[in-house]
Amino acid sequence: MELKNYLKRYFGFEDFRPGQEETIQSVVGKKHTISMLPTGTGKSLCYQLPGYLVDGPVLIVSPLLSLMQDQVEQMMAMGEKRVIALNSFLSPQQKGKAMEELERFRFIFISPEMLGIDSVLKRIKKLSVSLFVVDEAHCISQWGYDFRPDYLKLGEFREKLGHPLTLALTATASEEVRRDIAEKLHLGDWNEVVYSVDRPAISLALEFASAFQDKLDRTVELVKFFKGPGIIYFSSKKVAEQTAAHMREKGITNAMAYHGGLDPESRILIQQQFINGQLDVVCATSAFGMGINKENVRYVIHFHMPMQIESYLQEIGRAARDGRDSIAVLIYTPGDEQLAYQLAEGELPDQYQIERLFAFIIDNQLHYHDLDGRAEELSMICGFTEIQWRIVEDYLSSIETIDYNKDKRSLGQLIENRLQVKNKQIKKMLEWIHTQECKRAFILGMFGEEIQDRPRNCCSNCGINIDHFEETEPAGGQCDAALDWKQELASILLMRERI
Numbered sequence: 488m489e490l491k492n493y494l495k496r497y498f499g500f501e502d503f504r505p506g507q508e509e510t511i512q513s514v515v516g517k518k519h520t521i522s523m524l525p526t527g528t529g530k531s532l533c534y535q536l537p538g539y540l541v542d543g544p545v546l547i548v549s550p551l552l553s554l555m556q557d558q559v560e561q562m563m564a565m566g567e568k569r570v571i572a573l574n575s576f577l578s579p580q581q582k583g584k585a586m587e588e589l590e591r592f593r594f595i596f597i598s599p600e601m602l603g604i605d606s607v608l609k610r611i612k613k614l615s616v617s618l619f620v621v622d623e624a625h626c627i628s629q630w631g632y633d634f635r636p637d638y639l640k641l642g643e644f645r646e647k648l649g650h651p652l653t654l655a656l657t658a659t660a661s662e663e664v665r666r667d668i669a670e671k672l673h674l675g676d677w678n679e680v681v682y683s684v685d686r687p688a689i690s691l692a693l694e695f696a697s698a699f700q701d702k703l704d705r706t707v708e709l710v711k712f713f714k715g716p717g718i719i720y721f722s723s724k725k726v727a728e729q730t731a732a733h734m735r736e737k738g739i740t741n742a743m744a745y746h747g748g749l750d751p752e753s754r755i756l757i758q759q760q761f762i763n764g765q766l767d768v769v770c771a772t773s774a775f776g777m778g779i780n781k782e783n784v785r786y787v788i789h790f791h792m793p794m795q796i797e798s799y800l801q802e803i804g805r806a807a808r809d810g811r812d813s814i815a816v817l818i819y820t821p822g823d824e825q826l827a828y829q830l831a832e833g834e835l836p837d838q839y840q841i842e843r844l845f846a847f848i849i850d851n852q853l854h855y856h857d858l859d860g861r862a863e864e865l866s867m868i869c870g871f872t873e874i875q876w877r878i879v880e881d882y883l884s885s886i887e888t889i890d891y892n893k894d895k896r897s898l899g900q901l902i903e904n905r906l907q908v909k910n911k912q913i914k915k916m917l918e919w920i921h922t923q924e925c926k927r928a929f930i931l932g933m934f935g936e937e938i939q940d941r942p943r944n945c946c947s948n949c950g951i952n953i954d955h956f957e958e959t960e961p962a963g964g965q966c967d968a969a970l971d972w973k974q975e976l977a978s979i980l981l982m983r984e985r986i
Contacts, residue, residue, distance in 0.1 A: 490515075490536070497539050498565075504528045506682040510654070511536050514618065519653045519677040521624065521665050525686060526658040526804025531558060534620045534654055538593055543617030546651075547596045550623050550635055551774070552576060552751075555596040557758070561780060562594065569593040573601050576751065586610055599637040602644050616651045621672065624655035625797070628667035636881035642673040653677075658804065659684055659797040661934060684800055684934050688807040689787075690956075691926045691946040692816040702818050703730065706790055707737050709816060713786045714958045715767040720802050722791035722826055724748050724772060730790065731770040741767035745775045773798060782809040786956065789817040794827045795912035796919060796933055812944070814956045819920050824913060831909035835902050836875040843869045844879065845895045855883040878902070925949050 490511055494500050503511075506524040510533040513520040524530050538545040549555045555572040562570045571585055571592045589595070589610060601607055621627065627638035645653065655668050669677050696702035706719065721727040724746040731744035743766055745757050754774075760766045762781050769775060770790075784806040793799040803815035836844075847868055848855070858865065862876050871879065882898050915933070922929050926946035928938045944951045 493536060493540065497536060498532070504532075506680050507532055510680045513678040513680060514652065514654050515540050517652060519669075519674045520680060521655045521657075521660075521668055521674075521677055522680040523657050523660050523665065523684075524680070524682050525684060526801055528682070530622075530656045530658070531561075533656060534618060535562070535594070537618055537654075541617040541652075543615045544592060545594050545618040545620060546611065546614075546616045546648075547594065547620040547622055548599055548602060548638075548641060549596055550599070550626050550638070552598065554622070555598070556751075556755070557779065559596060567594070570596070572596040573607070574598055589614060599635070599641060599644075603637070603640055608644060608647060612648055616648055619645055619648065619651040619653045621653070621655045621668075624657045624668050624672075625660045625664055627655075627671045628660070628664045636877045639671060639881060642671050645672060659800050659934075683931070683936055685927065685931055685936070685938070686800075686804060686807060687940070687942040688810055688812055689803055690812070690814045690942075690944040690951050691803075691930075692814055692951055692953075693920060693926065693947045694816060694818045696818050696820045698820060702790065702820055703733065705818055706730065706788060707734060707739070709786075709788060710734065710739055710742075710768055711737075712953075712958060713814070713956050715786075716761065716764070716781070716784055717768050717786040717788065718775065718784060718802075718805055719768060719770045719788040719790055720775075720793070721770060721772055722794075722830060726790065727770040727772060734768065734770070739768065741765070742770065744770045746772040747774045773802065779805065781805075783811070784808065785811075785813045787813075787815045789815070792817065792819060792823040792827055792920070793916060794831060794909065795916055796930060797912075799916065799919075800930065812955065814944075814951070814953075817920070824917055827913045827916070828910065831906060831913065833872075834874055834909070835906055836869070836871060836879055838899060840869045840871060840875070841879075841895060841899055841902075845891055849891055855886055855889065858883065878905075923948060 490508055491502070494503060505528060506522065507529060510520060510522040510524070514533070514537045522530070522533060524533075534545055534547060547558075549558070552572075552574045555574055556576055559570050559572045569592050571594075573582070573585065573595065574597070577585060586607070595611070597607075597611075602611070621638075621641060626635040627641060645651065650673075653672060653674060655672060657664075657668075660668065665679060665681075694705065696705055710717065710719070719727075719730065721730070724744075727746055728744045731742050734742040743757050743760070745754060749757070757766065757769065758775075758779060761769050762779065787803045787806045789799070789802070793802065799817075806815060807813035844865065847853075847865070848858075858880070862871075862873075862880070865871060866873075866876060879898065882901060883894075886894055919926060919929050925938065925941070926948055927941070931938055941949065944955060
């Protein structure tokens with residue numbers, strides 16, 4: 488099969504990007520495939536093109552509602568109308584209509600939580616899914632940097648769908664994580680397409696700041712200095728908001744904050760303004776970037792230290808998608824790691840919460856299955872966040888014979904093991920920060936690679952000519968004050984109404 492002919496026919500491209508053709512060839516050859524391709528190399532094409540070459544719908548499991556919606560809107564903008572996202576963005580009426588007409592869709596995006604609803608799974612089972620796609624597949628592995636308990640059930644769901652042909656996509660997964668992905672998805676035999684995590688066009692810079700104010704001042708200085716557009720990543724919603732406001736006060740008027748606390752319409756609007764050049768810089772949490780198709784991001788700044796090398800690679804990979812020279816700067820202040828450790832602990836339930844939970848279960852003589860649908864009540868009693876409760880719920884749902892004391896100890900041990908994994912990842916990030924060797928070589932070594940051709944402006948240890956990234960034209964002016972936000976939102980959300 489001459490895949491380039493189909494590439495030209497359906498997408499108008501002359502050539503594949505690295506890894507795409509090998510991945511697609513494996514999929515159309517009916518082989519289960521795990522594909523690790525760098526951020527920005529077009530992983531979505533790896534299931535979109537096969538979708539036109541196989542009979543039956545393509546089911547894409549995605550961890551983020553915003554990512555799902557972005558991909559649906561991009562496909563609809565390219566003329567594909569047989570695509571839908573089954574998520575909370577749909578009203579009950581839209582969801583009901585979509586479920587009735589599911590046969591007419593070629594591409595169906597779905598969250599793992601919705602796939603776990605019996606009525607939805609039974610409805611999809613009737614479709615004879617031709618390709619089962621797991622996007623951000625590292626989320627299924629306990630060794631992956633972004634482990635999601637809901638992903639653990641995908642192997643079971645896949646079996647109920649009749650073991651369809653499967654494609655697992657990720658940008659960063661060690662050999663250990665890839666093995667875990669295959670095991671959790673029950674793949675048996677599979678092909679792997681693994682490309683280097685290196686992004687030669689991105690210079691890796693580390694700077695030290697003595698205190699928070701110094702870091703803030705340096706961030707503003709860099710944004711004014713660099714060619715735009717750019718993204719600044721934060722671990723705190725509050726600091727992202729404050730920094731964006733501070734930048735506007737300092738004359739960087741095309742700056743906005745983006746985080747999961749914003750309503751969906753605001754998030755979509757900021758994404759589209761950034762893509763369309765109405766914003767020069769976005770102060771964002773890690774929620775920003777996945778699925779954003781913007782090729783000319785010239786710099787990425789990390790205001791806070793990432794919690795692991797893998798997420799650092801994901802986030803700097805938003806830059807240089809057009810292959811042009813770009814720079815990633817991490818500004819480190821001694822003690823920054825404490826925030827990372829606190830966040831790691833906060834993602835997991837603590838011993839006090841577990842004690843409260845089991846006291847409630849024992850006092851009320853409950854079976855673990857009796858906890859279904861009581862997430863809000865238990866969150867009030869035990870103080871669980873949504874993520875913490877999902878971890879607990881997944882563990883309890885796997886237990887067949889109840890032994891309260893043993894189960895409580897086992898859950899505590901599981902949480903402790905998971906925390907150790909997270910802390911180990913933070914320490915590896917700290918090693919990268921403090922290493923005196925080539926920072927690019929350090930990262931490649933983590934993935935079993937060696938540096939081949941060291942790029943010019945490789946990293947701050949090898950030497951970077953910062954002037955190479957200087958903005959030589961006047962900085963962007965004011966955002967259009969007369970911008971009609973309602974009109975802008977209406978045009979952005981129009982495609983959602985067509986569903």
